[in-house]
Amino acid sequence: MRNDPAGRYALAQEFYRHGERSRRRYGHAELSFTRWSLARGVLAADSFDQPGSAWWRAVSERLLRDKTEAHLLSAGAGGTASARSVEHWVDFIRRPEPGRWYRAHNASIVAGYLRNEELAASEQQVERFMMNVALLRVLFTHAMLVRPRLALGRLAVLGPPLADPRRRTVQMFLDLGRSFPIEYPVAAPIENTILDEHALARMLDYGLIAPRLPAVYDFSAASLEQPRLRELLDDGVPAYAWPHSDRPIWYFGNTGPHLRVIARASGTRLLWQRSPLAPSRLRSRR
Structure with a gap:
């Protein structure tokens, strides 16, 4: 399926059609x-x-290979799992449960991120921004389910039902199609892409998730047995394939009273409150 995009989707879909209905x-x-x-x-x-x-x-390939290998092993194929992430998928297949799904899925995704940093570095800045957002959201959603107090503070009671992967509500957090352009490569400057993000998505990213990123990455590093995950933050700012000199971009979208409202409601405060560069100066760097 490597050179067949539709085949990749069919393979991903097939995995969830196997086994018990609960899966x-x-x-x-x-x-x-x-x-x-x-x-x-x-x-x-x-x-x-x-x-x-x-x-x-x-x-994508890392996720598909891990799931396919786990399915074969669970079906009686000989041999042992080639990676810890595959073992997590075997565990999920044998006993489908939301926490096990997140551990398996995120173990594969994080392994893919860490293995392919050089490829990420060759992408344009706006694409690398989207990569970081995709990662922080999936890690945060895992924490919402199994460590809701860490992820949501006073709003912890909302975590498990919203983050349950069996419910479509989880797509509000994990579906980037509602936040970023449906084109590749993205033609618009990164500043436009950030400001065009849906208000709810920005509220989640900057008001709810950003203040808790160090704790979320610590939790994920321990849960997934990937200590290098902690290195993907630069003093609380996402830093996957992201140079320190480009930190100011992460402050750009952190404006608006609605962000402060959600931060206070969950019992925290905004961290990325001021940008070393004003928006006008950021636009001048296009």
Whole structure:
């Protein structure tokens, strides 16, 4: 399926059609994200008239390989799991449960991120911004389910039902199609892309998630047994394939009273409150 984008989706979909009926409801967010990736064209092979992204394909492939290997092992194939992430998927297949799904899914995604940093570095800035947002959201949503107090503070009671992967509400957090352009490569400057993000998405990213990123990455590093995950933050700011000199971009969208409202409601405060560069100066750097 490596050079067949539609085949990738079919394989992802097939995984959730195997086994007991209870397993079939876990694919909502993953399949929605894959459809968005297909629509953007990032999964297109290099041989296509409009090639996609080597990085997005590599991360997609890690997830698909892990799930396929786990399915084969669970079905009686010989051998042992090639990675810890595969073991997590085997655990999920044998006993489908929301926390096990997040651990398996995020273990594969994080492994894909860490293995392909060089590919990520070759992407344009706006694409790397989206990569970081995709990562922080999926880590945060895992924490919402199993560590709701850490993730949501006073709003902890809302965490498990909203983050349950069997419910479509989880797509509000994991579906980037509602936040970012459906094109590749993105033509608009990164500042426009940030400001065009839906108000609810910005409220989640900046008002709810950003103040808790160090704790969320610590939790995920321990849960997924990936200590390097902590290195993907730069003093609380996302830093996957992201140089320190570009930190100011992360302050750009952190404006508006609605962000302060959600931060206070959950018992925290905004961290990225001021940008070293004013918006006008950021635009001048396009």
